[in-house]
Structure formats: structure tokens, C-alpha cells
Amino acid sequence: MVNINIMRYLDQSFVLILGILYFFKFxxxxxxxxxxxxxxxxxxxxxxxxxxxxxxxxxHKKKYIVDILTTTEMSSIFSNxxxxxKTYFLNYKNPFSLFFLxxxxxxxxxEFILDTEQFMxxxxxxxxxxxxxxxxxxxxxxxxxxxxxxxxxSEKKHFVENFVKLxxxxxxxPDKLLPLSYKDSVSTKVDKYLSKYIHxxxxxxxxxxxxxxxxxRWNPVKFKDLANKISKEIPNSVILFTGLDFEKEIYTKIExxxxxxxxxxxxxxxxxxxxxxxxxxxxxxxxxxxGAMHIAAAQGCKVIGLFGMNNPIKVGPWPLNKNxxxxxxxNTNPIINNKYSIYPKNSDSTIDLIEVKEVFxxxxxxxFKK
Numbered sequence: 530m531v532n533i534n535i536m537r538y539l540d541q542s543f544v545l546i547l548g549i550l551y552f553f554k555f556x557x558x559x560x561x562x563x564x565x566x567x568x569x570x571x572x573x574x575x576x577x578x579x580x581x582x583x584x585x586x587x588x589h590k591k592k593y594i595v596d597i598l599t600t601t602e603m604s605s606i607f608s609n610x611x612x613x614x615k616t617y618f619l620n621y622k623n624p625f626s627l628f629f630l631x632x633x634x635x636x637x638x639x640e641f642i643l644d645t646e647q648f649m650x651x652x653x654x655x656x657x658x659x660x661x662x663x664x665x666x667x668x669x670x671x672x673x674x675x676x677x678x679x680x681x682x683s684e685k686k687h688f689v690e691n692f693v694k695l696x697x698x699x700x701x702x703p704d705k706l707l708p709l710s711y712k713d714s715v716s717t718k719v720d721k722y723l724s725k726y727i728h729x730x731x732x733x734x735x736x737x738x739x740x741x742x743x744x745x746r747w748n749p750v751k752f753k754d755l756a757n758k759i760s761k762e763i764p765n766s767v768i769l770f771t772g773l774d775f776e777k778e779i780y781t782k783i784e785x786x787x788x789x790x791x792x793x794x795x796x797x798x799x800x801x802x803x804x805x806x807x808x809x810x811x812x813x814x815x816x817x818x819x820g821a822m823h824i825a826a827a828q829g830c831k832v833i834g835l836f837g838m839n840n841p842i843k844v845g846p847w848p849l850n851k852n853x854x855x856x857x858x859x860n861t862n863p864i865i866n867n868k869y870s871i872y873p874k875n876s877d878s879t880i881d882l883i884e885v886k887e888v889f890x891x892x893x894x895x896x897f898k899k
Contacts, residue, residue: 546654567593567641568634568659570652571603572619575820578606579827580688580847581645583703586612587696588643596637598655605801609710619655634659641665643695647682648672648870665695669868684840684868689847706827706847711802719803722795723810729791730766730896732759733807733825735816736783737775744838744875745818746779747883753783754885755815760789762889763896767791769811771804771821813895815888817880822846833891837880838873839865853891857882 567588571581578599588595589612597607597616607616617634620626635658642659644666646652653672656664666672668679680694690702723731736752738745756768768789770780777796799807804821808814808828815833816822818841822834826846833853834846841854844867858864859882863873 546650563662564638564640565593566596566637566639567643568596568598568637568639568656568661569643569645570598570656571645572598572600572649572652573603575603575606576823576844577645577688578603579706579709579820579823581692582606582610582707582827583689583705584643584645584692584695585610586707587693587700587703588612591698593641596639598634598652605805606709609712610707611710612707619651631655631658641697644676645692645695647691647867663697665697667691667695667868682868684843684866687843687845687847687849688867691843704848705829705851706823708829709805709824709827711805715800715802715806719799719806719810722793722798726767726791726793727810728765730763730812731769731793731810732763732766732892733769733771733811733814733816733830735771735776735814735819735821736779737772738817738819740775742819742838742875744873744878745836745880747817747835747837748881749779749783751881751883751885752779753786755888757786757788758885758889759892760791763892766896767793769793770796771799771807772796813892815892818844826852831895833888835880835883835888837878837882838875839867843867855883855887855891 569581569585571578585595594614595612596614599607599616599618601618604616607613617630619630639659639661641663642656642661644652644656647667648670650672653675657675663677664675665678666676667682669682673679682691693700693702734752734756736749759766760768774797780796805824805828808825808830811830814825814830816825818834818836818839822832823846826832831852832846834841836854836856841856845854846852858879862877862879865872
């Protein structure tokens with residue numbers, strides 16, 4: 530997996546390349562192309578990638594051939610989607626492959642390139658040298674000078690809303706995310722895990738985040754207390770834990786103090802396809818602000834998202850009016866600024882201001898509707 534901090538550092542150094550490229554940008558745009566082909570650039574961020582899918586679908590419905598340029602870590606998000614024609618991968622570990630990738634993409638003669646990255650110089654450089662007829666991106670930073678058209682990026686709008694504004698045409702804001710595709714064969718294994726719980730209320734809990742975002746993690750003790758409270762007070766409930774190595778490490782610490790009537794631990798037991806399919810059977814998913822939260826929302830599962838380093842107005846589980854986001858920041862601690870790639874210290878996070886009783890109150894509303 531690409532180290533995100535290293536990736537950001539390298540990207541910032543590419544501003545020098547942009548400066549040189551600026552004086553020659555007129556060589557790259559060919560106004561004669563009208564090919565009904567679109568390339569959408571989304572290089573990283575699982576949640577961000579999921580939030581670009583409505584834009585991809587909109588372009589497909591406009592009868593355009595939609596290609597994606599991303600990194601291998603995001604392949605599961607874009608692969609096998611009916612509205613994505615082809616996915617191309619940028620390999621940061623092999624810089625020599627970049628030249629051949631650019632040559633291949635230039636041959637496609639894109640009519641439009643839509644750059645969904647909010648601040649990355651890498652995507653701007655790639656979009657320019659691929660040489661589209663039209664290059665559309667956000668209207669801030671020096672990189673905006675390379676676009677043939679810019680749109681306003683707002684920190685007060687959700688990612689979905691910002692991304693669909695990149696459409697060359699005025700379109701409606703989507704009222705839901707697009708489900709992630711998976712192979713039919715994955716159902717056997719997952720159904721076997723869930724077979725004894727098909728008549729129960731399955732409540733998924735995702736304890737962690739990636740190691741670069743530990744400030745987004747709710748206190749594990751609070752997760753433990755919440756799980757015990759749900760198991761005790763929500764009849765016929767099953768607590769299902771999901772995740773990978775990060776979550777396994779957290780689970781190991783709280784496991785001795787869990788007192789659950791019904792528990793299913795699927796941490797490190799599912800492939801990505803199996804994880805996507807899992808949400809067909811989950812009644813509720815409670816998660817930190819991480820990719821798993823957006824996967825659940827995309828699959829149509831009810832989500833309670835917990836936030837402390839970012840405002841759910843812009844990054845919450847979409848649609849916001851059908852999911853629940855809990856966030857407190859009474860002292861206006863610094864939060865992530867996605868527009869300019871400003872990341873506060875993990876110690877600035879206010880996620881632990883969220884109390885167990887507040888989350889449980891939302892759980893009860895879902896299961897005890899009048």
C-alpha cells in the first residue's frame with residue numbers, strides 16, 4: 530500500500546514541474562477532438578473514490594465512454610462497474626511505467642478529463658500531458674490555471690455535491706451513492722457466516738481507521754461499552770465486528786471485557802468483494818470516519834458515522850438525510866481542510882466528546898420506531 534504521507538510530500542514537490550509545464554501548456558490541448566470519451570481522475574482515498582461514482586454514472590448516462598485513472602488500492606471500487614469502460618492504474622512504485630501509461634492514455638483522445646482531486650499536482654500534470662480537448666477541475670491553487678474550465682470547490686458542501694459539479698453539463702445532485710459490484714460467488718462464504726443469525730438484528734461495528742488517521746478513532750472502551758449496551762438492551766441483536774489488521778489490534782484489547790449475547794467476529798476474514806456483499810444482511814453499521822463507512826452507505830446499509838477531525842457536512846455517509854452523523858467541536862478545534870490538504874494533529878480530534886449514550890440513543894431510534 531502506498532504511504533499517504535509520502536505521497537503527499539512527493540506531490541507537493543511536483544509544483545516545480547507545474548511551473549515549467551505552464552509555459553508549454555498550449556501545446557497539449559487539441560480543440561479538434563470530439564470523441565465521446567471521458568477520463569475521470571481519482572488517485573486515492575477510498576471514501577473519496579466511492580463518492581465519485583455518481584459522477585461516473587452521470588457521464589455514462591450522457592452516452593459517454595467513461596475511463597478511470599486511479600491507483601491499484603482503489604481498483605475494487607471502480608472494477609466491474611457497468612458505467613466504467615476501463616480502469617487505468619498509476620503505479621507510484623514504478624516511475625518508469627508512467628511514460629507508457631501517458632502514451633496509452635493519449636491515444637484515447639479524450640474529449641473531457643475531469644480531475645476530482647482537490648489539491649494534487651500529480652493529477653493536474655497527468656491530465657495536461659494526456660492532452661484532452663477539455664480539462665475540468667477545481668478553481669483554487671496554481672494548478673487551476675491548467676484547466677480549460679474550473680468549478681468552485683466548497684468546504685461547506687459534500688464531496689458528492691462538489692464532484693458532480695465537474696460535469697460539463699448542469700446535472701441534479703444524486704440522492705444516493707452507487708452500489709459497489711462484487712462477484713456472485715462471494716455469497717456462499719458470507720451466507721455461511723450469517724446463516725444462524727438470519728432472523729436477528731445484525732449490527733456491524735468498525736473499530737478502527739488506517740494508521741495515518743488515528744485521530745478519527747473513537748475510544749475503544751466506548752465502542753466496547755456501546756456493544757455491551759446494545760447486546761443487553763436491543764432484543765435479538767447480534768454484534769458483528771469488521772475490519773483488517775488495524776481493527777484486529779483494537780479488538781484484541783477490548784475482547785476480554787465484551788459481554789455479548791450474540792457476537793460474530795469477521796475481522797480479517799473477508800475479501801473486499803465479500804465485504805461489499807456483507808451489507809446486504811446488516812441492519813445497521815456503526816463506524817469511525819473511514820472507507821468502511823462509505824462502503825456501507827453505498828451498499829444501502831443504514832449508517833451511524835462518528836466524526837472528530839472532519840465535518841460530516843462534507844464527508845458524512847451519503848445521503849446525509851438518510852444516515853446519521855455524530856460530531857462535536859465546541860471549541861472549534863482545527864479540522865481537515867480537503868481544499869488545501871491541511872491536516873491537523875490527531876490530538877486536535879474531538880471524537881471522544883461523543884458519548885456512548887448519544888450513539889445508543891440513535892440506535893434505539895432505528896430499532897424502536899413508533
